[in-house]
Amino acid sequence: MTALLATAMTWTMTAANEPTPRRTDTVLLAAVAEGDKQAFAELYQDLAPRLRGFLLGRTRGDRVQADELVQETMLVVWKKAGTYDPRKAAVSTWVFTIARNRFIDRCRKAMRPEPDPDDPTFVPAAETAPDTSLVEARRARRLHAALATLPDDQREVLIESYFGGKPQSAVAQDLGVPLGTVKSRARLAMNRLRAALEEDE
Amino acid sequence: MTSHHPPDAMLLDHVAGTLPVMVDVLVATHLALCPRCRAEVAMMEAAAGKLLEETEAVAGDVDAELDALMGLLDGPLPANTVPPAPFANAPPEALLPKPLRCVVGPSKDLAWTTSMPGAGLRVTLAEGLGGIPATLERVYPGKEVPTHGHEGPELTLVLAGGYDDPSGDYIRGDVQVVGPETVHSLHIHDEGEDCILLSIRGGARLPKGMKARIASWIGAI
Numbered sequence: 001m002t003a004l005l006a007t008a009m010t011w012t013m014t015a016a017n018e019p020t021p022r023r024t025d026t027v028l029l030a031a032v033a034e035g036d037k038q039a040f041a042e043l044y045q046d047l048a049p050r051l052r053g054f055l056l057g058r059t060r061g062d063r064v065q066a067d068e069l070v071q072e073t074m075l076v077v078w079k080k081a082g083t084y085d086p087r088k089a090a091v092s093t094w095v096f097t098i099a100r101n102r103f104i105d106r107c108r109k110a111m112r113p114e115p116d117p118d119d120p121t122f123v124p125a126a127e128t129a130p131d132t133s134l135v136e137a138r139r140a141r142r143l144h145a146a147l148a149t150l151p152d153d154q155r156e157v158l159i160e161s162y163f164g165g166k167p168q169s170a171v172a173q174d175l176g177v178p179l180g181t182v183k184s185r186a187r188l189a190m191n192r193l194r195a196a197l198e199e200d201e
Numbered sequence: 202m203t204s205h206h207p208p209d210a211m212l213l214d215h216v217a218g219t220l221p222v223m224v225d226v227l228v229a230t231h232l233a234l235c236p237r238c239r240a241e242v243a244m245m246e247a248a249a250g251k252l253l254e255e256t257e258a259v260a261g262d263v264d265a266e267l268d269a270l271m272g273l274l275d276g277p278l279p280a281n282t283v284p285p286a287p288f289a290n291a292p293p294e295a296l297l298p299k300p301l302r303c304v305v306g307p308s309k310d311l312a313w314t315t316s317m318p319g320a321g322l323r324v325t326l327a328e329g330l331g332g333i334p335a336t337l338e339r340v341y342p343g344k345e346v347p348t349h350g351h352e353g354p355e356l357t358l359v360l361a362g363g364y365d366d367p368s369g370d371y372i373r374g375d376v377q378v379v380g381p382e383t384v385h386s387l388h389i390h391d392e393g394e395d396c397i398l399l400s401i402r403g404g405a406r407l408p409k410g411m412k413a414r415i416a417s418w419i420g421a422i
Contacts, residue, residue, distance in 0.1 A: 037274065041267055048266065049258035052374075056259060067261065071270060078274055089243070093250025104218040105283045113226055113300035114285050115233035121298040123374070125236035143244070144251050155394075158213070162249045163256060167219040168210045183210040190209045193244055 026090035033081035044074055047092075051099055058103050058165040070107070073099040086133050090140055096162075103165075139197055146196035154189035157182055205375040206238050207231060216245040223335045223401055227376070229300035230399065233375030257404050277386040296361060301399065304328070305337065313339060316415075320344040335401040343391035347413035350384040353404025362396030364389045384409055 001152040023031075023039070023044060048070050055066040055073075084094055091164050104112050115122060145152035147155075172182040207215075207228050209349055214220045215228045232239050273279075286303035293299070296308045305311065305326060316323035321340040329335040331353070340346060342362065356378055363372035366385040379385070380406065389396045 035340060037271065039312045040274070041271075044267060044270065045263055048263070049260050050253055050256050052259040052261060053257045054253055067266075068355070070261075071266070072279055075273060075278055079278055089247060090250050093247050096250045097246055100216075100218050108222065110282055111283055111285050111289070113229050113289075113303040114217070115229055115239070116299040119233065119299040120293050120295060121233060123234050123236060140247065140251075141214070143247055147248055147251055157250060158248060161213050161217045161219070162252060165217065165219055167214050167217075176244045183208065186213050187209045189392075190213075193248060195242075197244060 016028070026086050029077075029081055029084055029091050032078060033084065040074075040078055043077070047077075047095055048074065051095065054096070054163055055099060055103065057163040058100075065106075069102055071098065072102050076102065087136050089136075142196045142199060143193055146193050150189055150192060152191070154185045158186040158189055205369065205377070206235065207376050208378060209241075211378070212238060212241055212292045213245055215350075216242055216249060220265065221330055222331060223304075223326070224356065226300055226304050227335075227356055227401060230298045231285075231343050231376050233298035233300060233357055248356055258382075274364070296397070301360075303388065305379060311337065317344070317346075319342040321346075332403050335399065338396075338398045338400050340387075340389045340396045340398070342389055342393055342395065344389045346387040346389070348384060348386040348409040349413050350409055351381050351402070351404060352407055353381060353402065354374040355379050355403070355406070356401040358399040360397040360399060362390055362392070364396055386413075 023042065025043060028039045028043040028046070032043060051070045051073060052066055055069045056063065059065040059069070073095065077095060077121065080098075084091070095198065101112060102114070150158075156175065157168075157171060160166055160174060164171065164174070166174065168182050168186065169179055172179040211220070211224070211228060213374045215225060218225075220228065221321075224319035232242060247340075288306040289303050292302075292309045294302070294308060297305065302308075305324070311324045317340070318340065321338060321344065323339070326335045327339065337360075338346075340362075356376065358370070359371050359373050359375045361373060363370065363375075364387040365371065366377075366387050368377070368383075368385070371405055372390075392405040
């Protein structure tokens with residue numbers, strides 16, 4: 001009886017001490033779109049340290065530039081939160097593209113041209129399965145599972161490309177393998193991710 | 202069978218943002234015309250996002266950073282330090298997709314000059330690859346670009362008309378990537394429409410045979 005009571009008490013205490021469940025980035029970003037600065041602060045604490053890690057890689061360890069880019073990226077997140085579409089991409093993916101574009105713009109003489117879906121020349125995709133957050137979440141889970149099981153050498157090529165900011169030729173040099181090997185690792189990695197996405201579709 | 206699309210490694214470099222500017226423009230232009238490669242790029246970006254979640258966090262002084270940031274939220278975005286592309290405001294048109302139009306301007310203003318008398322015209326662009334400017338090539342229907350090899354890689358994007366070579370048939374939106382080992386001649390489709398190509402070369406074209414050598418003397422290939 002005492003043991004049972006103790007167990008019950010422990011359970012109650014744990015429940016009482018548990019912090020309010022953390023809001024996911026998607027929920028936070030939706031609140032940010034409504035102008036919620038508290039949500040923005042939470043999102044910042046969640047995203048900024050990893051963004052800084054990413055941008056330190058791209059700026060070759062330049063902390064001042066990396067910090068400026070983190071700030072710029074998060075300001076764009078604040079301003080453009082309303083345009084984020086959870087059916088299209090995860091928050092981390094959206095934020096990655098913003099940070100990458102801010103970095104590229106800094107390196108270049110002119111802004112990076114991008115395809116514009118409203119341009120008359122733009123060839124739209126054929127209508128496929130409905131784009132719902134549920135479908136996106138399922139695809140994301142499959143992609144994450146495939147990423148988690150990528151062989152180390154393939155994963156390394158992706159990480160070096162995205163975060164080292166190195167073109168495939170430089171990745172090859174760094175890893176000490178021929179360019180053809182890096183290209184085929186990239187291709188194999190993409191084949192695996194693609195195969196995971198195409199399951200049950 | 203060649204793919205008619207940029208290779209995975211090139212799309213990956215596009216996603217990472219590490220391609221030379223003009224190659225990046227070629228890929229972005231292809232993306233405007235190719236839903237399949239846009240889906241590939243979306244997948245690569247999703248992978249990058251997931252890997253970003255797993256990347257090593259580098260802590261900062263959150264309170265100080267947030268103090269500074271909160272003061273900026275109600276202001277305008279910090280001005281981008283780079284100017285927009287030279288023709289970012291060129292009006293929409295049917296031939297040039299926006300990424301390319303931003304860089305070369307409206308197609309009606311292109312200054313074509315003869316490259317192959319009676320067979321083709323060319324515009325030399327400001328940017329290129331490894332010091333060799335990219336070009337727009339306009340070859341008349343039914344004509345041929347004589348047999349040539351390549352000193353370096355060559356990237357071609359078809360914007361209008363089409364051509365075939367031993368590897369296949371290329372039409373609007375298709376990309377052909379050839380390495381130094383490829384020797385080919387291009388046969389322009391004979392269907393009334395000029396074939397317009399964006400061509401980026403990492404090395405000179407090497408003429409093969411007398412016809413091509415003569416063409417190279419006049420700068421045609």
